[in-house]
């Protein structure tokens with residue numbers, strides 16, 4: 001809702017898995033535009049793919065296992081010279097055809113059981129694990145799809161909307177805490193409170209926000225959100241980001257006027273908490289990219 005999705009938007013969801021918001025965006029988008037979902041955790045993004053297929057929502061979506069800090073691909077087909085012309089299509093044999101799963105469900109289930117969940121490294125190229133028929137991928141060559149464009153070109157060919165629903169400590173997520181009944185309370189330390197992980201989270205959050213903003217076209221909107229209540233992962237991150245990015249401007253979230261939430265420490269940012277909103281804790285900020 002904060003992103004104000006409109007018909008024809010090309011949307012980037014930089015921390016997409018397991019995909020609740022991605023599915024909602026696809027639903028709002030209807031039969032135009034596209035959604036690119038990126039996540040560093042293969043097993044979580046695979047769950048997102050399953051959901052897209054189960055609910056037949058993935059027609060305009062493509063999913064990449066990749067590090068959102070370095071992901072650099074613009075919407076498929078939006079670069080002026082990246083779409084092959086008709087005569088090219090007949091000659092090229094390595095074009096993407098309609099997506100089919102190369103592995104059976106049984107094989108994928110076996111692979112899931114075979115080892116601990118893997119995260120991709122920053123230097124690994126993005127791995128396309130799903131694309132829908134109208135995602136812009138069908139008909140492209142690998143070269144077209146993986147073409148890296150300059151920051152200048154991104155200004156006009158980047159995404160209209162970007163969501164950075166960043167990795168965080170989840171301390172605001174009451175529902176998440178309840179999951180420890182199932183996971184075992186002994187795992188709370190490792191999953192939520194591990195100092196090594198939490199100490200560096202704000203660096204990751206700022207890097208994800210910075211890269212998401214880089215991939216936004218001029219005039220587009222980016223929403224940064226977390227399910228943490230800490231200032232360090234919310235207001236501090238966006239203040240640092242604004243200091244480093246002169247073309248970023250905080251935007252009003254019109255819908256927030258009717259939301260049961262309260263303003264954050266920084267004007268135009270919003271906080272939800274169990275007392276005020278009777279929801280889990282959540283922080284939302286919206287930026288636009290100025291042409292400077």
Ligand SMILES: C[S@@+](CC[C@H](N)C(=O)[O-])C[C@H]1O[C@@H](n2cnc3c(N)ncnc32)[C@H](O)[C@@H]1O
Nearest residue numbers: 015017018019020021039040041067068165167
């Ligand atoms: C709060 S969850 C996203 C929830 C998702 N937006 C939804 O609505 O279902 C944060 C996600 O960020 C992913 N993540 C962590 N580090 C990342 C990175 N460097 N690049 C991309 N994704 C990352 C995690 O794997 C996790 O799935």
